[in-house]
Amino acid sequence: MSEILTQKEIDSLIASLSTGGLAVEEAKKEDRPVRIYDFRRPDKFSKDQIRTLQMLHDNFARLLTTTFSAHFRTMVQTNIASVDQVTYGEYVRALKNPAIVAIVNLAPLPGNAVLDISHTIAFPMIDRLFGGAGQTDERARALTEIEVIVMERIFVQFLDTLKEAWKNISEIKPKLETIESNPLFAQVVGSTEMAVLITFSAKLGEAVGSINFCLPYLVIEPILPKLSAQHWFSTSQRTVAQASPELLQKRLEDATIPVSVLLGETNISVRDLLGLQVGDVVQMDNPVTSEMKGFIGSRVKFRGRPGNVGRRMALKVTALAGGEEEDYE
Numbered sequence: 001m002s003e004i005l006t007q008k009e010i011d012s013l014i015a016s017l018s019t020g021g022l023a024v025e026e027a028k029k030e031d032r033p034v035r036i037y038d039f040r041r042p043d044k045f046s047k048d049q050i051r052t053l054q055m056l057h058d059n060f061a062r063l064l065t066t067t068f069s070a071h072f073r074t075m076v077q078t079n080i081a082s083v084d085q086v087t088y089g090e091y092v093r094a095l096k097n098p099a100i101v102a103i104v105n106l107a108p109l110p111g112n113a114v115l116d117i118s119h120t121i122a123f124p125m126i127d128r129l130f131g132g133a134g135q136t137d138e139r140a141r142a143l144t145e146i147e148v149i150v151m152e153r154i155f156v157q158f159l160d161t162l163k164e165a166w167k168n169i170s171e172i173k174p175k176l177e178t179i180e181s182n183p184l185f186a187q188v189v190g191s192t193e194m195a196v197l198i199t200f201s202a203k204l205g206e207a208v209g210s211i212n213f214c215l216p217y218l219v220i221e222p223i224l225p226k227l228s229a230q231h232w233f234s235t236s237q238r239t240v241a242q243a244s245p246e247l248l249q250k251r252l253e254d255a256t257i258p259v260s261v262l263l264g265e266t267n268i269s270v271r272d273l274l275g276l277q278v279g280d281v282v283q284m285d286n287p288v289t290s291e292m293k294g295f296i297g298s299r300v301k302f303r304g305r306p307g308n309v310g311r312r313m314a315l316k317v318t319a320l321a322g323g324e325e326e327d328y329e
Contacts, residue, residue: 068204072125076204081200084196084197101180112216117154120209122209124136200213262295
């Protein structure tokens, strides 16, 4: 079949185009997913940078679990829930009023970041530090002056752990600026500015809540080139050998251990035991001049003699157990 059109076919084609009656077969295109792009809130962080921030703060969540568990003397579990790009106005509007919001400085990075903690986990933490079991307060209320002081200590623990987790990215010196209860007073950047919102889930006993860490683009812009998976893995492998011994030593030094002293031993009947009253004297088998056994955990580690330091009872260590350790059952 010839591919050259005749004059009659050309005239017919021109007439069809002028009247709009020509049915042109369009090439079939593959269906492609449509991604909505809002020019009012541009994506300033790449997927690689978001992924690096998630890995960084996933490691931070594990460190925070250890720090909080030691600080509150009970098991506290923290996990990273999400890492999202939002405008700062969206983040502020999502906060309840009253809220527990801390404005923090991450020097030498410019500007301020914002840290908030939900009431459902903040009040159990406060109750735990007051000596309670970690009960929550169902009311969404502002903190008292004493509770603000306690929350400052909790935020400082958070920031100290953050400093340790960010070592591979930047040597920051986090500082707590102030604690606000009204989210409108936490305007650190414009409402249209983009930010990274890192959300952690926290559990203390039966209490469950969330901790949000909002990093405006202005704050982390100087370190954006370092927020890559390649840089993260290279620096992590280089520093892990040096940081691990120091980190382990610090955690061991902060660990608490039970220390007890055995005053003496004796055998009495159950009847005498049940009849003991305040002021009764129980005679021990060992003499007053004998040394007492000092236990660390269930093992004898030292020996000593009783005495007083001011109004407090004390034990003067006279000898260490050395290699002859005894188990106490």
